[in-house]
Amino acid sequence: MTAVRIPHDRRPRADRARQVADVLRQQVVRGAFGTGALPDERLLATEFAASRNTIREALTILRAERLIERVPSVGTLVVNQKYCHGLDRLMGLAEMLHEHGTVTNEVRVAGLLRPPRSVASRLRVPDGGSVIYVERLRRLNGSPLSLDLTYLVPDIGRPLLEQDLEHRDIFALIENVSGHRLGTAEVTVEAVNADAHSAAVLDVPEGAALLVAERLSRLDDGRPVDLEFIRFRGDRLTMRARLSRDEEGAR
Secondary structure, eight states: OOOOOOOOOOSOHHHHHHHHHHHHHHHHHTTOOTTSBOOOHHHHHHHHTOOHHHHHHHHHHHHHTTSEEEETTTEEEEOSOOEEEESSSOOOHHHHHGGGOOEEEEEEEEEEEOOOHHHHHHTTOOTTOOEEEEEEEEEETTEEEEEEEEEEOHHHHHHHTTSOTTTSOHHHHHHHHHSSOEEEEEEEEEEEEOOHHHHHHHTOOTTOEEEEEEEEEEETTSOEEEEEEEEEETTTEEEEOOOOOOTTTOO
């Protein structure tokens, strides 16, 4: 077989560094570096067929994301683990991350309020009606992970105020109170920069990357019961889903 010669990569070094950083980031997320130490720059340069300067620039990107740190006389170490939040099942955060430690909730606000019309409409609450609003700072192993703003229909939300909102997922409580299983949810995820208040609560620099998930959850009978706006720390969480392409769509 005749070898195919690949032309010398003439792209700017910043482009090549970003390419290297994307692959290394996923290796960090998936726990590929069991000891917590990345291979040295020489080995990485060989692995990626890149210059040492390109590798250094890629590592600088990951340091800025607070995933790794250079430790003198030791090497480059993973210092901040990212956790996977699956998007292919409807699960609460504690259910999703139970294998990584303990999720606890600091309930910042909980009570009855009159929602904006857009929220009332999505929850099928009549104009002028009220909902239960719960705001929680959620921690994993004591460290801030997300800020959750939750609107609940009143007949289900009121009994939840008497439950243990500090240690239990709202999803499990909804199912207990309603006597129904949750069925489906509509989820939208986007990236935003942390405003001053969110940054202070989540212990990140102002302007840091956050993932904001909007999720409208329904019972198994189709009734909408829970509308959430969740700000996740972008340096601690990654979203993952398994997708399939049906035969009709494969053209």
